[in-house]
Amino acid sequence: MGRRILNEALRSIVNAERRGKATVELQPISTVMSSFLNIMKYRGYIKNFQVYDPHRVGRITVELQGRVNDCRALSYRQDVKSRDIDRYVTRTLPTKQWGYVVITTPDGVLDHEEALRRNVGGQVLGYFH
Secondary structure (H helix, E strand, O other): OHHHHHHHHHHHHHHHHHOOOOEEEEEOOOOHHHHHHHHHOOOOOEEEEEEEEEOOOOOEEEEEEEOOOEEEEEEOOOOOOOOOOOOHHHHHOOOOOOOEEEEEOOOOEEHHHHHHOOOOOEEEEEEOO
């Protein structure tokens, strides 16, 4: 269920970007979704996001920047060791210059560059570019 929620939220971000919208509202939400959006904000793919009423169903309002080309959550979360991250990134992303793979690790939810820097592996959540 949680993977479907994340995938639907990411697809609605991509659809809003393609239509030229300035904001998009995501509902229902999860903590993994807010961590994923935090990485997207840190890397400059979205401007900002706000979480409203996180203890109930909740919703997130995301301010778009116009940089997201594709964003997906993987329905089958694959285990990736720290030494295999480069190979997985090369296979998943269209080019090395842009895009990030998001991984859940024991250190938290990280993008592939930070996971390589910390030398940790984990499960692949999804990617954006």
